[in-house]
Amino acid sequence: MNFVTEVKTLVKENIRDYGMYIALFVIMLTFTILTDGLFMSSRNISNLLDATGYIAVLAVGMTLVIVIRHIDLSVGFAAGFLGAIAAILLTQFGVPVYFTIPIILALGVVIGLFNGALVASIGIPSFVASLAGMLIFRGALLQVTEKTGTIIIKDKYFNAIGNGYIPSIMEVNGLHLLSLIIGLLCIVLYMYSEISARRNKIKYNFEVVSKGVFALKLVFISAIIAYITWILAGYNGFSWTVIIMLAVVAGYHFLTTKTVLGRHIYAVGSNPDAAHLSGINVKKITYIVFCSMGFLSALSGILFTSRLQSATTTAGTLFELDAIAAAYVGGVSSAGGVGKVTGAIIGAIVMASLSSGMNLLGVGISYQYMIRGGVLALAVIFDVMTRKKRK
Amino acid sequence: MVNDCMLEMRNISKEFTGVKALENVNFKVGRGEIHCLIGENGAGKSTLMKVLSGVYPYGTYSGDIVFEGQVQQFHKISDSVKAGIVIIYQELALFPDLTVYENIFVGNEVRRGSIIDWNRTITQAKQMLDKVGLNVNPDTLIKDLGVGKQQLVEIAKALSKNVKLLILDEPTAALNENDSENLLNLLRELKKQGITCIMISHKLKEVISIADKATVIRDGRTICTLDAAKGEISESVIIKHMVGREIDDIYPKRTNQTFGANVLELRNWSAYDAQLGRQVLKNVNLHVRKGEIVGIAGLMGSGRTELALSLFGNAKNYKVQGELIFDGQPRSFKHTSEAIRAGLAYVTEDRKGDGLFLAQDIKQNVTAANLKGVSAKGVINGNEEIKIANDYKESLYIKAPSVEQIVGNLSGGNQQKVSLGKWLFVGPKLLILDEPTRGIDVGAKFEIYTIMNKLIASGMSIIMISSELGEVLGMSDRVYVMAEGEIKGELPISEASQEKIMELATQ
Numbered sequence: 001m002n003f004v005t006e007v008k009t010l011v012k013e014n015i016r017d018y019g020m021y022i023a024l025f026v027i028m029l030t031f032t033i034l035t036d037g038l039f040m041s042s043r044n045i046s047n048l049l050d051a052t053g054y055i056a057v058l059a060v061g062m063t064l065v066i067v068i069r070h071i072d073l074s075v076g077f078a079a080g081f082l083g084a085i086a087a088i089l090l091t092q093f094g095v096p097v098y099f100t101i102p103i104i105l106a107l108g109v110v111i112g113l114f115n116g117a118l119v120a121s122i123g124i125p126s127f128v129a130s131l132a133g134m135l136i137f138r139g140a141l142l143q144v145t146e147k148t149g150t151i152i153i154k155d156k157y158f159n160a161i162g163n164g165y166i167p168s169i170m171e172v173n174g175l176h177l178l179s180l181i182i183g184l185l186c187i188v189l190y191m192y193s194e195i196s197a198r199r200n201k202i203k204y205n206f207e208v209v210s211k212g213v214f215a216l217k218l219v220f221i222s223a224i225i226a227y228i229t230w231i232l233a234g235y236n237g238f239s240w241t242v243i244i245m246l247a248v249v250a251g252y253h254f255l256t257t258k259t260v261l262g263r264h265i266y267a268v269g270s271n272p273d274a275a276h277l278s279g280i281n282v283k284k285i286t287y288i289v290f291c292s293m294g295f296l297s298a299l300s301g302i303l304f305t306s307r308l309q310s311a312t313t314t315a316g317t318l319f320e321l322d323a324i325a326a327a328y329v330g331g332v333s334s335a336g337g338v339g340k341v342t343g344a345i346i347g348a349i350v351m352a353s354l355s356s357g358m359n360l361l362g363v364g365i366s367y368q369y370m371i372r373g374g375v376l377a378l379a380v381i382f383d384v385m386t387r388k389k390r391k
Numbered sequence: 392m393v394n395d396c397m398l399e400m401r402n403i404s405k406e407f408t409g410v411k412a413l414e415n416v417n418f419k420v421g422r423g424e425i426h427c428l429i430g431e432n433g434a435g436k437s438t439l440m441k442v443l444s445g446v447y448p449y450g451t452y453s454g455d456i457v458f459e460g461q462v463q464q465f466h467k468i469s470d471s472v473k474a475g476i477v478i479i480y481q482e483l484a485l486f487p488d489l490t491v492y493e494n495i496f497v498g499n500e501v502r503r504g505s506i507i508d509w510n511r512t513i514t515q516a517k518q519m520l521d522k523v524g525l526n527v528n529p530d531t532l533i534k535d536l537g538v539g540k541q542q543l544v545e546i547a548k549a550l551s552k553n554v555k556l557l558i559l560d561e562p563t564a565a566l567n568e569n570d571s572e573n574l575l576n577l578l579r580e581l582k583k584q585g586i587t588c589i590m591i592s593h594k595l596k597e598v599i600s601i602a603d604k605a606t607v608i609r610d611g612r613t614i615c616t617l618d619a620a621k622g623e624i625s626e627s628v629i630i631k632h633m634v635g636r637e638i639d640d641i642y643p644k645r646t647n648q649t650f651g652a653n654v655l656e657l658r659n660w661s662a663y664d665a666q667l668g669r670q671v672l673k674n675v676n677l678h679v680r681k682g683e684i685v686g687i688a689g690l691m692g693s694g695r696t697e698l699a700l701s702l703f704g705n706a707k708n709y710k711v712q713g714e715l716i717f718d719g720q721p722r723s724f725k726h727t728s729e730a731i732r733a734g735l736a737y738v739t740e741d742r743k744g745d746g747l748f749l750a751q752d753i754k755q756n757v758t759a760a761n762l763k764g765v766s767a768k769g770v771i772n773g774n775e776e777i778k779i780a781n782d783y784k785e786s787l788y789i790k791a792p793s794v795e796q797i798v799g800n801l802s803g804g805n806q807q808k809v810s811l812g813k814w815l816f817v818g819p820k821l822l823i824l825d826e827p828t829r830g831i832d833v834g835a836k837f838e839i840y841t842i843m844n845k846l847i848a849s850g851m852s853i854i855m856i857s858s859e860l861g862e863v864l865g866m867s868d869r870v871y872v873m874a875e876g877e878i879k880g881e882l883p884i885s886e887a888s889q890e891k892i893m894e895l896a897t898q
Binding site: 201203204206258260263266267273275276277278279280281333335337338 | 703704706726727728730731732737739744745747748749750751755758759760762763766770771774777778813
């Protein structure tokens, strides 16, 4: 098989996985051309990623919830409510930030536990259970912010989570040094893991792609990482939001692809009856997925509150729908058992890119909603079509 | 009676992804007769009827359907209904939460313009119910009726569509004797009114009592058509044609016949299903020895699957009573995972419904019940997993391009082997196989039987639940026959015969 045909068949076989990346690339390229390069400027990309953070972490959790055939509508106001609690702890009770954050994250898990109990133990449909949760948290948010209105946070460490950047050590030609180092480390780590995986496969006598294609893939992905690092290093470097987002994706990607727990989650989503008969505790898995969702809601609440440097009475409005949209754009299937965490992040970035690009172009908000809706529908249509083709 | 031909199916062939389900089937039904279609499970009866009723639309099979003297092209089910052909499936297609009259006219509503005329609906429903001799209020919800009466509602529904040719797929399988007799009488009554009837049945006594003609299908081919008027329909003749081959041909021989100690023993084992509100198992006593294949025969709904589920970690949360002794120790499993850890494995009857993860690939299915076997500290070794899946792919003769093939795209036989692989990978002491060869072709069957023999030679024990008597007789060392949740008899293989088993199963 020669080089070109090998690449062609690879793309053909994995069109579903590559589709989103291609879509993202096309969207970014279009906006870059339309805005004379403004879209890909360091400042814009940095802002775009920071604005994606609090939705992206929700989308990761939501992907797993949808994978096990459930939905969680309560995450938006749960995030808003927990963000407000964080603000109250910091300002009114003077709890230091290093206590506040673990408390909020733990509260998130408790909320997840509550949702999990309703869905897994009592057997209420998750749509209804989480709709109830949504109303309850909305009310709770209004209740705790009723007297004070918007709560302004002055804690600079807390605010750094949503607005700050990692220290730079020193600047090289106006570039952020530590960010460059992190980017370089990522590339080295990526290359190392790919090469060792390939070597392992060869050891087991499995089929691997040819050396040429492998090298091309390494160079391609490394170049993308390098490019993004270079762009971000040109502004303020990696923000804490981006670091947190990367950590969440890395952690969840590992969890879902490499661990027994991850496999059990997908098994439950694929066929709950078969999972039960395979000795998997379906109830436990449902609890775990909802708890993880609660945890990520809390994280999202912290990111958003910190970004605004305040807790508002409407924080979290429509977050859940943005997260669900991102998950679907990222390729999750409501039939269960199918969907990737990395897809969710790309989905979130696609949606954020659309907003950002259209803002730069001065597209009216009414058209923005319609276009984003259209893209969501297209993404799902593409998904359904490619799946049909396989059969 | 009449001799003119109402239906003729000529040279029908139908393939499913490489498996020939029907091969040049010829099938003729005369007007006004009751024609029984007989054959083992998987012989192709249901497929043939699905071709006839347009479930498999025109173009997906080859051959001609001639109905009422015209070649028909049914593109969808409603086309065949319009022509006057109605099929009633084994699993009834009623809506449990709707009333009797709504069910009778669903999809065929009595209306004025686009508004449903409920009054006329109810009156007409009453007429249909009278015709089938069902004396219930049309307001009754379907779920409040017994299976026998539900069956009659299905027939009433068929009558409301002006049926000329009524097809019944094992109509009495889930009925008790009384209900069965009523149903057969009704069919005789309908025959007088000029309705032709094709009935698929496994119950030979029924066939003998009701059939004008009987066609035997085996391995996707028509073997012969027997005529009652010529006195051709008798049990021995039918069985001869159904089986058609010496049992030795398709069931590989085993050599070692020594059994070890009891692996499993059940004493006064009863189970109550709280959801259905009925006793599913009554005082079951049985034992399985090391290296033995124990066959469990019985008709549908006799409690065989419930027995397996109650053993296997009580997967359906029955209220169980009695003693379960596994591997020398009294056990009470609270979850399937405990049963698996103890050394039990259960290959389910419905591999698509609750056996496999269809959206996932072969390797993920094979390791699903024993991920510990390919992981360390909760992290899966992907390469080890592929290697193990490849081993099973080879030893179980799974035909697929790679272990990364999505299981939903495999043929039934290969799916069944994946399901088997999944359970072999847990390293069980006792393997429960529920209908291990349902819906798979003869070649794959032989391979599965060969695998079973290898497994018991390695010291495993097997409980095989099966509706195929040939399989039960060909593979088992000992047979239990179940009916109505009870063990009706235990037969050493030397004493077992189709007739004896059937006699016990229909008690």
